[in-house]
Amino acid sequence: MREMNMAEATLEAMIEEMRQDDNVFVLGEDIASQGGIFGQFKGLADLFGKEKVIDTPISETAIMGAGLGAALTGMRPVIDMHYVDFIGVAMDEMCNQIAKIRYMSGGQVKAPLVVRAPDGLINSAAAQHSQNLEAWFVHTPGLKVVTPSNPADAKGLLKAAIRDDDPVLYLENKALFKRKGMVPDGEFIIPIGEAARVRDGKDVTIITYSIMVSKSLEAADILSKQEGIEIEVIDLRTLFPLDKEIIFSSIKKTGHLMIVHEACKIGGLGSEISAMVAEECIEYLDGPIIRLGQMHVPVPFSPIMEKYITPNVNDIVNGVKKMLINSFENIITT
Amino acid sequence: MDQHLKRNLLKTMVRIRLFEEKVEELFLSGVLPGFVHLYIGEEAIASGVCSALKKSDYITSTHRGHGHVLAKGARMDRMMAELYGKKTGYCKGKGGSMHIFDFNLGVLGANGVVGGGFPIAVGAGLSAKLKRTDEVCVCFFGDGSSNRGTFHESLNMAAAWNLPVIYVCENNRYAATTPTHTTTSVNNIADRATGYGIPGVIVDGNNVEEVYSAAKNAIERARNGEGPTLIECKTYRIKGHFVGDPERYRSKDEVKEMKALDPIERYIKGLFDENVCTIEEVEEIYQGIRNEVIIAIKFAEGSPNPEPEDALTDLYVMEEGIYYA
Ligand SMILES: Cc1ncc(C[n+]2csc(CCOP(=O)(O)OP(=O)(O)O)c2C)c(N)n1
Numbered sequence: 219m220r221e222m223n224m225a226e227a228t229l230e231a232m233i234e235e236m237r238q239d240d241n242v243f244v245l246g247e248d249i250a251s252q253g254g255i256f257g258q259f260k261g262l263a264d265l266f267g268k269e270k271v272i273d274t275p276i277s278e279t280a281i282m283g284a285g286l287g288a289a290l291t292g293m294r295p296v297i298d299m300h301y302v303d304f305i306g307v308a309m310d311e312m313c314n315q316i317a318k319i320r321y322m323s324g325g326q327v328k329a330p331l332v333v334r335a336p337d338g339l340i341n342s343a344a345a346q347h348s349q350n351l352e353a354w355f356v357h358t359p360g361l362k363v364v365t366p367s368n369p370a371d372a373k374g375l376l377k378a379a380i381r382d383d384d385p386v387l388y389l390e391n392k393a394l395f396k397r398k399g400m401v402p403d404g405e406f407i408i409p410i411g412e413a414a415r416v417r418d419g420k421d422v423t424i425i426t427y428s429i430m431v432s433k434s435l436e437a438a439d440i441l442s443k444q445e446g447i448e449i450e451v452i453d454l455r456t457l458f459p460l461d462k463e464i465i466f467s468s469i470k471k472t473g474h475l476m477i478v479h480e481a482c483k484i485g486g487l488g489s490e491i492s493a494m495v496a497e498e499c500i501e502y503l504d505g506p507i508i509r510l511g512q513m514h515v516p517v518p519f520s521p522i523m524e525k526y527i528t529p530n531v532n533d534i535v536n537g538v539k540k541m542l543i544n545s546f547e548n549i550i551t552t
Numbered sequence: 553m554d555q556h557l558k559r560n561l562l563k564t565m566v567r568i569r570l571f572e573e574k575v576e577e578l579f580l581s582g583v584l585p586g587f588v589h590l591y592i593g594e595e596a597i598a599s600g601v602c603s604a605l606k607k608s609d610y611i612t613s614t615h616r617g618h619g620h621v622l623a624k625g626a627r628m629d630r631m632m633a634e635l636y637g638k639k640t641g642y643c644k645g646k647g648g649s650m651h652i653f654d655f656n657l658g659v660l661g662a663n664g665v666v667g668g669g670f671p672i673a674v675g676a677g678l679s680a681k682l683k684r685t686d687e688v689c690v691c692f693f694g695d696g697s698s699n700r701g702t703f704h705e706s707l708n709m710a711a712a713w714n715l716p717v718i719y720v721c722e723n724n725r726y727a728a729t730t731p732t733h734t735t736t737s738v739n740n741i742a743d744r745a746t747g748y749g750i751p752g753v754i755v756d757g758n759n760v761e762e763v764y765s766a767a768k769n770a771i772e773r774a775r776n777g778e779g780p781t782l783i784e785c786k787t788y789r790i791k792g793h794f795v796g797d798p799e800r801y802r803s804k805d806e807v808k809e810m811k812a813l814d815p816i817e818r819y820i821k822g823l824f825d826e827n828v829c830t831i832e833e834v835e836e837i838y839q840g841i842r843n844e845v846i847i848a849i850k851f852a853e854g855s856p857n858p859e860p861e862d863a864l865t866d867l868y869v870m871e872e873g874i875y876y877a
C-alpha cells in the first residue's frame with residue numbers, strides 16, 4: 219500500500235494496463251504535452267510515446283467515434299473527454315453508436331472502450347463546466363457507468379473498466395483528483411457491479427457515490443456522536459449495473475433509505491434507486507425514502523448561489539433526522 | 553481613415569488591456585472566483601472588428617471573451633461586477649467570466665463550450681435575412697475550435713444560404729496547451745473557406761487597422777447580401793491559456809519574441825509617426841481608462857452579493873408550475 223492522490227492512482231492504473239496490453243491507448247485533448255488538465259496523464263506520453271498517448275484536435279465527436287472504430291477493429295481505447303460537459307458534443311457517438319452497436323449487430327461485435335469524464339463542482343466553474351450527468355448514461359442501455367470515491371477505487375475501477383469488453387463510462391469527480399488515500403500495489407481490481415459498505419450501521423442506509431461518500435461519512439459521524447443514530451453508508455462505485463444485493467440487504471437491516479448525490483435530484487439516479495426499492499422491497503421500509511441532490515437549476519457562477527443549490531453535510535444530517543421523525547411508526551402512533 | 557476612428561481604435565484596445573491586467577491581478581490575489589482566460593495580446597482583433605459594426609449588429613464570443621464584449625461597448629463596471637459574482641453584474645452573478653452576455657449590445661454570449669458560437673451565429677444571420685434587416689453577426693472563434701464539427705456545419709450553412717455572418721478566427725497558435733498545427737490539417741484556417749465557397753482572408757491580427765479594414769469589407773459584403781467571409785487574424789496569446797497556467801508547452805523565448813509585436817505598443821508608435829496624437833494625448837487616454845477601471849472595481853466591491861435564493865430565478869420565462877427540488 220502507498221499513499222497517493224486520485225489522479226496518481228488513475229495514472230498508475232493506466233500505466234499497468236498499457237504495459238500489459240499493447241492494444242490499450244489514450245485519446246484526448248491536452249493529455250500528452252500537458253499531462254491532462256488535472257495531472258491525471260502526467261508523464262504517460264514519456265512512457266508510451268505520443269503514438270499511444272494522442273493529443274487530439276478539439277473534435278469530441280470524432281474522438282468518440284474514432285474510439286469506437288478502433289475498438290471494433292481490435293484496439294482498446296481510453297477516451298478522455300476533458301469535462302463530462304463536453305460529452306454533449308459527442309452524444310450521438312456515445313448513445314447511438316457506442317451503446318448500441320453490439321446489440322444492433324446481434325452480438326457480432328464488441329466495443330471494449332473506456333470514456334473518462336471528469337464531472338462535478340469545482341472552483342465556481344459555472345454552468346457548462348460543473349455538471350454531473352450520470353443519469354443520462356444510466357438511462358442509456360448498452361453502457362456501464364462507474365465512479366470512484368477514493369484513490370484505491372479509482373485505480374481498481376479503471377483497471378476493471380479497461381479490461382471490460384463492453385463500453386464503460388468512467389466518471390471522476392474533479393474535486394477528488396487531489397484527494398489522497400492508500401492504494402494497493404500492482405494487480406488490484408474492483409469488479410464492475412460491486413458496491414462497498416463503507417460504514418456499518420443499524421438505523422439508516424445512505425446510498426451514495428463519488429464526492430458525496432465523504433460527505434455522507436462526515437454526516438454519519440455527526441449523527442452518531444450527537445444523536446446516537448448509526449448510519450450505514452453504501453458507496454455504489456458502479457451506477458449501472460447497480461449492486462442490488464447490497465442495497466436490499468442494507469435496507470432490510472435498517473428500514474430507512476436516503477440517497478445522496480451531487481447531480482440534480484429531479485430525474486437523478488436517486489429516483490431510479492427509490493423506485494427500484496419501492497418495487498422490489500417496500501415491505502422492509504419503515505419510513506419515507508429521502509433523496510438529496512442538486513436543485514433543478516444549471517450551476518450558477520457565484521459561490522454563494524453555487525453552495526445554496528448543492529447538498530451539504532448539514533442537509534444530510536437534517537434529512538436523516540426528519541426522516542426518522544416521519545417514520546411510519548411515529549406517524550401511526552401520533 | 554479618420555483620426556477620430558484611429559484614436560478610438562487605440563482607446564478600445566487600451567480599455568481591454570487595462571481591464572484585463574487588473575482582472576489578472578485580482579484573480580491571482582484570490583479576490584475573483586472561477587477561472588479566467590485573458591485576451592492580452594489579441595486586443596487588435598476585437599477592437600478592429602467591433603469598430604466596424606453597428607450597435608444593432610450581433611456577435612458571438614468565446615471562453616476568451618472579455619475583449620469582444622468590451623469592444624462591442626459593454627460597461628466595464630458591470631463586467632467587473634460579474635467577475636466578482638455580484639448581483640449587479642451583467643448576468644447577476646450567474647455567468648462569470650466565461651459567460652458574459654449583454655443582449656442590448658447584440659452580444660449573444662461568451663461560451664464555455666468551444667465551438668458553441670458557430671451555429672448560433674448562423675441563426676442570427678438567418679434572422680436578419682428572414683426579417684429583412686441589414687444586421688450582421690460576427691462569430692469570433694479560436695484556431696483550435698475550427699476543428700469542431702460545428703465550424704464545418706455552420707460555415708456550409710451560412711454559405712449555402714448566403715447569410716450575413718462574418719467568421720473571425722483569432723489564430724493565437726495554440727488550443728490550450730496543444731500547438732494547433734499539430735492537430736490541424738491546413739496551414740491557415742482561412743484555407744478552409746475554399747471548401748465552403750466563401751472568401752478566406754488572412755490579416756495580421758496584431759495590426760488593428762488591417763483588421764478593421766478586412767472586417768469592414770466583409771461586413772459590407774454581408775450587408776449587401778453577398779454572404780459570409782472567413783477572416784483569419786494571425787496573433788499570439790501573451791498570457792497563459794488561463795490565469796495560473798504553468799505554460800509547460802512553450803518557451804519563454806517564444807513568448808518574448810511575440811511580445812515584441814504587441815498590438816498596442818505598435819499602434820501607438822504608428823500614431824506618433826503619423827502625428828495622429830501626442831504622448832500627452834496617449835497618456836490622457838490611459839489615465840481616463842485607469843480611472844474607469846478603478847471606478848469599475850469600486851462598483852463591483854460596493855455591490856451586494858446575490859441572495860442564495862437568487863439561484864432559483866431566471867431559468868424559465870414562464871415559471872408557473874416550475875419547482876426546483
Ligand atoms: C467542446 C469543448 N472541448 C474542450 C474544451 C476545453 N477547452 C477550453 S478552451 C480550449 C482551447 C481552445 O482553443 P482555441 O479555440 O484556439 O481558443 P483560444 O483558447 O486559443 O483562444 C479547450 C480545449 C471546451 N471548453 N469545450
Ligand SMILES: [Mg+2]
Nearest residue numbers: 694695726727
Ligand atoms: Mg487558439
